[in-house]
């Protein structure tokens with residue numbers, strides 16, 4: 001055992017040493033197939049070596065919500081090395097949330113300079129991640145990219161997946177929804193609906209006005225009359241009485257849940273709606289982090305947790321406990337992410353009433369394997385950490 005440990009230590013030191021000599025080329029040398037290599041950064045001080053590189057997630061279809069449209073998502077993929085083991089992490093930055101590859105790069109440089117040198121034991125996760133969080137406000141996706149990599153690393157050291165370390169039953173996972181974004185073309189909406197025939201639940205983005213919203217639902221229901229649908233209005237609806245009427249219209253068409261119908265700042269409006277709505281009302285934009293949850297009790301039926309909003313798995317696990325204590329229902333969501341962040345989020349899926357973990361399925365260039373969907377159901381593997389591997 002000690003021989004193996006010293007070998008791992010030596011190997012880690014060699015990797016770190018090589019990195020200091022040729023920082024931009026190391027990631028390419030260490031890249032494990034399939035991941036495009038445009039540039040990268042590598043920094044090492046002390047026991048940990050953190051490396052990262054930009055990656056552009058290409059969407060199969062351009063993706064529209066009530067406020068914008070895009071065809072790709074900027075991502076940073078991270079690797080945290082310790083004694084020859086590697087943990088994988090990820091930051092996904094849809095532009096409307098204010099982070100970018102440049103801001104994540106700058107934040108990770110600070111993690112390397114100011115946090116990692118003070119630790120040599122990955123199991124000091126609480127202290128490490130608290131220090132990372134204290135570096136600067138915001139930067140939630142950047143923080144998640146460290147948190148996820150550290151969880152993967154510690155899971156690998158323990159030899160167990162996180163769903164098992166947390167004591168969950170993998171059989172309890174829900175099916176994921178599969179998102180059909182708004183499109184001006186009826187034919188594209190029909191094509192997307194046909195392509196989604198495997199999904200046990202659909203999610204539809206609304207909030208573009210009465211005509212467009214009803215056109216989307218009518219088109220989808222012509223092709224698929226029965227599959228349950230979640231609605232995400234992304235704050236696009238303005239008037240609570242209109243929203244209540246719309247929810248009744250939607251309920252008659254097999255819609256089962258409504259995500260963030262109105263502005264995240266309209267707590268009173270959502271409380272009025274939640275009291276009267278025949279369908280559950282879920283906070284997404286209104287619920288970023290743990291500290292947001294108490295105020296949402298009474299205004300929503302539940303919350304949507306996303307790793308990129310809440311800084312990662314550590315805080316997401318705390319949000320689950322707090323929401324349960326407040327009798328709020330739970331949904332796990334995602335950005336467009338590779339199988340790294342999706343598999344990280346999926347570790348919490350056994351505690352979710354609803355899941356929207358289709359970010360990797362929406363990508364045409366996912367560069368990892370991990371959690372699988374089996375007939376739409378989130379299916380966790382027994383591999384340690386996140387259970388992910390580069391393709």
Ligand SMILES: [Mg+2]
Pocket residue numbers: 232234259260284285304333
């Ligand atoms: Mg949402």
